[in-house]
Amino acid sequence: MRWTKEEEEKFRIAYQDNNYTLEEICWKFKRKRNAIMSKAHAMQIKRIPQKEDLPDGYKRCSKCKEVLSFEQFYDKRKAKDGKQPYCKTCKNKYNKEKKEENNKGITLVKEQKFIVCSRCNEEKLYTSFDIDKKTGKRKKTCRKCYIIATNKNSIKEWEKGD
Ligand SMILES: [Zn+2]
Ligand SMILES: [Zn+2]
Structure with missing residues (x-):
């Protein structure tokens, strides 16, 4: 997928902004982590690492922005810290909304798709x-x-x- 000039400019700002996590940037620009990293490399922009002074075992939820203990996050094996970016509360809320959305889709399809x-x-x-x-x-x-x-x-x- 090609980057437009406008996208590149937005990307330059977002990538250097500490308030965005890499995950959020991937989502925002609808690209995989690899694509984001190689684009940043090609554009020669560096991410200023955010050193948050948090006690061990604490993490900031990238959704509600609260600092919470690790127990408040579900596990995510592939993540660097082994935890989901969203806290349990946010994740549950997100999953529930997703589920409701899907269920709605199914009933709609059922009603319209078949006729006797x-x-x-x-x-x-x-x-x-x-x-x-x-x-x-x-x-x-x-x-x-x-x-x-x-x-x-x-x-x-x-x-x-x-
Ligand atoms: Zn949260
Ligand atoms: Zn018939």
Whole structure:
């Protein structure tokens, strides 16, 4: 992914700003850590290391910015300090929101994705139903049933009789 001039300028500022963690920069510029590091190298900008005077076993949550003990953070094996950047409270909140978002997505899809055909009573994917040009809505009968009925040239009778 190419960097735009504007992105490069923003990156220069963010990278040298101690208030941003590397994680936050990766997220902000939607790039992997490697890409961020090599870009900084190419632009010859250095990160001024932030030496926060924190007691051992303490860490600042990159979400709520609170200084908390290590116990307040979940483990993250790949991280330098072995801990998540967000504290447990922030992480739980984040996970809950994510979950709710996903659940919402599932019910929405379920409601819209399948239609029960009024002729064969089968539940089919919505793409099996043509759109009625008059109403702009999906037909109540699936394409297969519709074709069978119209081919017999007796859809009117069938609609009456069924
Ligand atoms: Zn937090
Ligand atoms: Zn059908």
